[in-house]
Amino acid sequence: MNSVVSVTDFYFKYLRSDLVLKNINLEIEKGSFTVIIGPSGAGKTTLCKAITGIVPYYTGGDYAGDIKVLGETTKGKKVSDLAMKVGLMLEDYESQLVSLTAGEEVAFSLLNHGFPPEEAEERTRKALEDVGLPGRESYQLDELSGGQRQRLALASLLAVHPEIIVLDEPVSAMDPDGGESLYKLLGKIREEYGTTFIVVEHRVEFVLPYATNLLAIKNGEVAAQGRCEDVIPRVYEDTDLRPLLPDLWQIKCNLEKKTAQKFALWKSEKEAVAELQAKGFGRGVRA
Amino acid sequence: MKLNAFTWIIVTLAVTAWVFILPLEAVATILVLQLVLLLYIKRSKTMLAAIGGLGVFTGMMILLQLLFGSPLDVSLFGGLRMLVMTLAFLCMLATTRIQSIAKALVDRFHLPVEYAFMLTAALRFVPNFLEDSTITLDAQSCRGYSNRGNAIKRLLSYVVVIRPLVMRAVAKSETLALSMELRGFGANTYKNMPKEPFTLVDFVVLAIVIVLSTYPFWKKLIGA
Numbered sequence: 345m346n347s348v349v350s351v352t353d354f355y356f357k358y359l360r361s362d363l364v365l366k367n368i369n370l371e372i373e374k375g376s377f378t379v380i381i382g383p384s385g386a387g388k389t390t391l392c393k394a395i396t397g398i399v400p401y402y403t404g405g406d407y408a409g410d411i412k413v414l415g416e417t418t419k420g421k422k423v424s425d426l427a428m429k430v431g432l433m434l435e436d437y438e439s440q441l442v443s444l445t446a447g448e449e450v451a452f453s454l455l456n457h458g459f460p461p462e463e464a465e466e467r468t469r470k471a472l473e474d475v476g477l478p479g480r481e482s483y484q485l486d487e488l489s490g491g492q493r494q495r496l497a498l499a500s501l502l503a504v505h506p507e508i509i510v511l512d513e514p515v516s517a518m519d520p521d522g523g524e525s526l527y528k529l530l531g532k533i534r535e536e537y538g539t540t541f542i543v544v545e546h547r548v549e550f551v552l553p554y555a556t557n558l559l560a561i562k563n564g565e566v567a568a569q570g571r572c573e574d575v576i577p578r579v580y581e582d583t584d585l586r587p588l589l590p591d592l593w594q595i596k597c598n599l600e601k602k603t604a605q606k607f608a609l610w611k612s613e614k615e616a617v618a619e620l621q622a623k624g625f626g627r628g629v630r631a
Numbered sequence: 632m633k634l635n636a637f638t639w640i641i642v643t644l645a646v647t648a649w650v651f652i653l654p655l656e657a658v659a660t661i662l663v664l665q666l667v668l669l670l671y672i673k674r675s676k677t678m679l680a681a682i683g684g685l686g687v688f689t690g691m692m693i694l695l696q697l698l699f700g701s702p703l704d705v706s707l708f709g710g711l712r713m714l715v716m717t718l719a720f721l722c723m724l725a726t727t728r729i730q731s732i733a734k735a736l737v738d739r740f741h742l743p744v745e746y747a748f749m750l751t752a753a754l755r756f757v758p759n760f761l762e763d764s765t766i767t768l769d770a771q772s773c774r775g776y777s778n779r780g781n782a783i784k785r786l787l788s789y790v791v792v793i794r795p796l797v798m799r800a801v802a803k804s805e806t807l808a809l810s811m812e813l814r815g816f817g818a819n820t821y822k823n824m825p826k827e828p829f830t831l832v833d834f835v836v837l838a839i840v841i842v843l844s845t846y847p848f849w850k851k852l853i854g855a
Contacts, residue, residue, distance in 0.1 A: 402812055424815035432813060439806035442814070444755055448730065455823040456815035464823070486758050500814075 347371040348508055348540050349395055349430075354409035356390065356399060364390045366564045368409070372508070377534060377541045377554045381579075381588045382561035388544045389435070391561065392510045395542065397426040414507060428457065430508040431501030435516060437494050446472065446488065447481030450500045457504070471503035472496075474536075475529060491522045495529070502533065508540045515550055523550045530554065549590040553611045560585050573609045592616055636731035637739050638833045639723045645840045646719035650712040652847055658708075658715055665718040672725050681721060689714040729754050730824070737821040744820055752807065760800065767796045 349372035356365040365387050372378055380388050393399040397418040400407045411418045414429055434440050443449040450471050454464035472480055475495040480488070488496060494514065501509055511530075515523035531554040533539055545551055558575040560567040560582075567585060568578040579585045580597035589597075596607050596616070605623070610616040634642075650658050669678060689710045696706035723732070733747040768776075771791050778785050842849070 396813070398809065398813075402809065423812050424817075427813045427815070434806060434810070436803070436806050438759065439803040440810040442752065442755065442807060442810055442816075444730065444751060452816075452820075453814040456817065456819050458819055458823060461823065461825045485755070 346374040348374045348414055349542070350412040351394070352410045352412075354394065354407065354411060356394060356405060356407040358403065358405040361405075364564050365394065368394075368566055370559060370566055370569055372540060372542060373557065374507075375534070375538045375540055376556045377531075377551070378543070378557040378559055379548060379551050379555045380542065380544045380559045380561060381546070381548060381585070382567075383584060383588070386561045387564040388561055389512050392432065392512050392542065392544060395508075395510055396430045396432045397421055397423045398432070424456070427453070427506070428504050429506055430510060431504065431506040433497050433501060433509070433511045433514060435513045437497040437514070438490075440497055441485055441493060441500075444484060445481065446477065446483045446485070446496050446499075449485070449496055450481075450503045453500060453504050467503045467505075468499075471499040474502055474533065475499040491518065491525070494518070494526065498526075498529070505537075506539070508542065510542045512544045513546065514543065515545070515547060520550075523547065527551055527554055546588070548588065549592070552590060552592065560588075576609075633830075633832075634726065634836060635827055635829050635833045636727045636735035638829075638836050639727045640732065640735055640740070641837060641840055643719045643723045645844055647716045649843060649846075650715050653843070655708060655711075658711055662711065662715050662718065665715065665722055668722055669718070669725060672722075678725070682718075685714060685717050685721070688717075731827060734821045734824050734827075744816075744818060747821065748811075748816070756803070756807075759803065763799050763803075764792070764796055767792050767799070771795070 349370075351368050351370045354365060354368040355363060357363045368391065380391065382388050390399055393403065394407075394411055395413065397411075397413075399405065401418070401421070402423050413426060418426060441449055443452055447465075447468055450468040451464045454467055455461070459467070468481060469478075472478055475498050477488075477492060477495055477499065480492075485493060485496075498509075509530075515526055518526065527550050530541055530543075534541055534554070541554075543551060548555070555572055557570065558572050558579070559569045560575065560579050562582070562584060567582060568575045576589065576593050577597055577600070579589055580594065586594065592610050592613065596610055599605070600607060608615070608619055610619070646661060649661065653661075666682070669682060672678075692713055693706045693710035696709055697703065701709070729750050733750045736742040736750075737744055737747045774791075776788060776791050778788065780788070
């Protein structure tokens with residue numbers, strides 16, 4: 345497997361806290377779309393921060409084990425240097441925006457890393473175009489809607505061309521249409537650039553069409569990880585984690601259990617209905 | 632005609648010095664020029680409100696000086712000086728992008744980048760802070776907060792709004808600091824920004840500043 349992130353025997357605790365992450369061993373495949381699920385307080389955000397080097401090098405705390413990003417250990421690396429390889433969008437993306445206009449926001453990282461102004465300008469233009477905000481360089485941040493500001497935060501990550509993008513609950517404050525549209529955009533970027541995505545998500549129904557891998561965390565430990573089709577049955581068996589699966593996958597697992605049949609990894613209700621009808625599960629089944 | 636941020640900073644600093652060395656007529660002329668410039672740049676309600684606010688504040692300053700026993704002419708000239716100084720800053724902020732001012736402060740005045748960035752960050756977070764204060768006020772009102780009663784009672788009860796508001800601001804500033812760290816904020820931040828060249832107008836304005844700033848010297852020379 346060609347892995348871009350490799351975590352080995354990783355333990356971590358914040359200053360004056362109990363262990364937040366315990367015995368984490370995982371591999372993130374290049375070009376995959378990995379969804380991290382788990383109950384609140386399970387350590388999902390801390391794991392994201394660990395992958396980007398913020399934990400423990402920015403926050404402090406005690407750790408053991410090693411994290412490798414694109415084959416290099418994060419030990420001794422500057423958080424900003426790692427950010428050129430792994431982009432992170434925090435849950436509070438609004439506070440992550442530091443400039444006054446959209447163009448300056450996207451160019452901020454580039455100029456800080458010594459890109460010449462002409463190249464920064466070109467990359468800014470392209471990144472804004474990629475996220476559906478073409479020609480908005482001169483827009484003030486308060487002229488953009490919440491959804492557009494989120495796309496802007498994404499554009500500022502894309503501009504530095506990171507190989508991995510980590511998003512912490514990106515649609516937590518969005519309406520269903522906004523959530524669908526953001527994930528559609530992420531799917532498009534992944535197809536176009538082969539970017540590896542790692543997403544913490546509670547509303548997994550939004551990621552169904554794009555998710556390739558699933559990582560379930562419980563009490564700071566990895567409960568299950570791997571390709572979605574392999575992991576879902578194991579997550580379904582865990583009564584604490586089961587409610588985190590989208591309804592469609594819960595139905596699939598339940599049917600598989602009851603009928604002893606195997607079903608495909610449904611990515612939409614339409615797919616589910618088509619397969620169920622094809623297998624003769626009654627004419628009344630509708631999406 | 633657009634002046635470089637560096638020129639604006641020099642003009643602003645010079646005006647704050649001139650009000651103490653130039654005669655009353657000259658200071659009054661500067662005031663008229665400032666008002667003309669401000670209304671030429673932006674004749675909006677906000678601008679008029681800003682000028683009006685400064686006028687009211689100046690009136691209060693004059694009144695205070697009179698109350699403390701200063702003669703009328705001294706109080707009026709003191710108020711005029713203050714008004715001209717503050718309007719000089721208003722002119723600079725109305726005509727120049729805050730990022731350009733920050734860049735000029737770092738490049739030309741060697742201000743540490745962290746302090747220069749505070750200018751941008753403060754401006755960036757004012758709308759967020761106002762939004763947060765409305766949200767907090769609404770949330771606390773739902774929990775029984777009321778701003779009725781006398782001034783002291785209202786002030787004390789406002790603590791329930793201030794406390795969560797400060798906590799939110801601290802949390803946001805932590806995220807901002809982390810974001811800046813992630814994006815490599817540091818010495819390069821202003822260094823790599825596109826340069827704003829000096830034009831002939833800048834040189835002319837700077838020459839005028841030098842001539843006016845050395846006014847006492849010229850006065851003595853001409854008088855001799």
